[in-house]
Amino acid sequence: MRNVARFPLDDGSTVTVALSKELRDLDGYRDVSLMGDRQYDGSTSLNQAMDQIRRVANAVVDPLTHITPRPDDVEVAFGVEMDVEAGAVIAAGGSDGHFQVRLRWKSQDGAEER
Template identity: 40%
Template sequence: MSELVRFQTDSGSVVVEVAEGEPGFELVDRDSVIADARRKLEGAFAEVRDGAEAALRVFRDSSLNPDEVEVEFGVKLNAEAGAIIAKTSVEGHFQIKLAWKSMQARDAGE
């Protein structure tokens, strides 16, 4: 079963479905089916953004010197913690993809 949580945003609010029993709920009233999150959505995503920026810095500044760096991860919303990097069947979820273009592709401006 899942619960509904309302996250406030700079321009309104958004209701998100989360797993039942997640910490941090503040029920609007006893009859309500929607709980209010303790954080704004933008603030929750800011911490995840910081993690993505850190991963990009590591791979952009490395001796590998890739032409492209792609960081992929899932985000889970939690009423108390906000946005967190989602766990997969393994322990964590970060996929890093590095790409190098051939010299011909670089010269052609692709």
């Protein structure tokens, strides 16, 4: 049995995402095959979910760009999972969500210092 979720796009089309776990207790599914496959409709659009991710990324990166001395490069990595009810959520690493942050400063001659 496979479970998928459909998330609407702003242009009216949809994107279908395979779900990694079964959601037996979730209302709003449709049986879509004789093999027991189910389809859920996401409660938010993919565009709205990506707006959430942009806001999170800005909230993490912005304070890091104000460090003194200012880093030449700021890199933040985090996983994103699509949830049928919540939209985009930060992927958990174990039992907690997490971010990887890398800051780089370059010396005057352009060689990487740290």
